[in-house]
Amino acid sequence: MFDQLDLDDDLCKAVAEMGYASPTSIQSLVIPDAMEGKDIMAEAPTGTGKTAAFLLPVCQFLLDYPRREPGSSRVLILVPTRELANQVHEQALAITKFTDLSCGVITGGINYGTDRDTLSSHCDILVATPGRLFEHIEQESFDCRDVESLILDEADRMLDMGFSSIVHQIASEARWRKQSMLFSATLEGRGVREFAKELLNEPVMHSANPSRKEKNKIIQWYHLADDLTHKNAILMHHLQHTITSCIVFVKTRERLHNLKDYLQSQDIKVTYLQGEMPQDKRNAALESFKTGATNILIATDVAARGIDVQNISHVINYDMPRSADVFVHRIGRTGRAGAKGTAISIVEAHDFEMVGKVERYTKEVLKSRFIKDLRPKNKPPQVTKKKKVKTPAKSKSKTKAKSKTRSKSKKAK
Structure with a gap:
């Protein structure tokens, strides 16, 4: 139970109202160490409660050591996307509901006047995307000297999106902080570990092994498609017969628009998200999908980062992704927080190698x-593994023998 973690009654009351009965595995691991002020490096899959894992301890710190005089934000949470920033902000508001703590959010695509109102309100917790926040730091409209806790959420996505240098600059501006925390879906990449090494001070490492209840219950399979016509027929079958809400992933904006036009020609109502989309259109598309006005969302990987919509029944990989870790991020949009979900991949021959990489x-x-x-006419292609060419032992010995002969001849001279 949350009250066993030495959390304030008002915080326990808030999480109970949010529907949390007991801490998830990542929360049980992180909260005690974070409340002791230790730096944290945590690996946590999507949908396992990691946002509350970092919000609860920093909220407890703010309650234990209240602000003595007005100033800038004391907790700074950096996230890679606007959507994720808004989601973290919503959770922060819910967790601080019964306290006097104030929360704000700053992202790109929003009027600077709104930002100024947020910054002038001296909020205790600020959630921000790196690019927009750094603009305010350069314009001296945000002061990092009051930041006592710096949190990096979805650090792997931040690196993928090229925010490394900006995050380092922000961290340098907030160098008087007492605590830093880094959360990532995976800690396997060298980039994330180097990132953490430079920003954290002797961090405690936690890797969540979700319980059965927390684990995403995702049923997965793939259909082999002969060509584009066959692929479209398979997709239409699922969209017309099996799904209630679905994200369809494509690999490029051009593919997105071709698929959108095709589905609309078949009287299938869709909305879509693509990179470099005006914020108002992006918000409208997400709102339409969240409310169920449109139950099919087509998206590219870049555009879908940070989307957290509950009760998505299906993810369909119309195009296979560029890497296996992106595949995992895609299918994580369904089956969240213990709910059941389905992930279907429609694979053409040129993408079949990715099936093995994902496995x-x-x-x-x-x-x-x-x-x-709709059975395929063609069989799955044979994927040949590349063999490393080894130098035969004999040739090595010959080379050594030759070099010895040369050295002897040189000595003879």
Whole structure:
């Protein structure tokens, strides 16, 4: 129970109202160490309660050591995308509901006047995207000297999006901080570990192994598609017969618009998200999908970063992603917080190699399925593994023998 973590009654009351009965595994691991002021480096899958894992201890700190005089934000949370910033801000508001703590959010795509209002309100907790916040630091409209806790959420996504140098500059501006925390879906990449090494001070490392209740219950399979016409027919079958809400992933904006036009020509109502989309249109598309006005969302990987919509029944990989870790991020949009979900991949021959990469990365077998009357005419392609060419032992010995002969001849001279 949360009251066993030495949290304030007002915080426990808030999480109970949010529907949390007991701490998740990542919360149980992180909260005690974070409340002792230790730096944290944590690996936590999406949907396991990591946002509350960092919000609860910093809120407890702010309550234990209240502000003595007006000033800038004391807790700074950096996130890679606008959508994630708004989601973290919403959770912060919910957790601080019964306290006097104030929360604000700053992202790109919003009027600077709104930012000024947020910054002038001296909020205790500020959630921000790195680019927009750094603009305010350069314009001296935000002062990092009061920051006591710096939190980096979805650090792996931040690196992927090229925010490394800006985050380092912000961290340098907030060098008087007492605590830093880094959260990532995976800590496997060298980039994340280097990132953490430069920003954290002797961090405690936590890797959550979610309980069965917390684990995403995602049923997965793939359909082999002969060509684009066959692929479209498989997609149409699922959209018309099996889904209630669905994200369809494509690899490029051009593919997105081609698919959107095709589905609309088939009287399928869709909305879409793509990179470099005006914020008002992006917000409208997300709102339409969240409210159920449109139950099919087409998205590229870049555009879908940070989307957290509950009760998505299906994820369909119309195009396979560029890497296995992106595949995992995609399918994590469904089956959240213990709910059931389905992930379907429609694989053409040129993408079939990715099936094996995903299996090796996730250590799970992706099984194939067929739809009656839509069985593929072609068999799965044979994926050949590249063998490393080793230098034969004999040739090495000959080379050594030659070099010895040369050295002897040189000595003879």
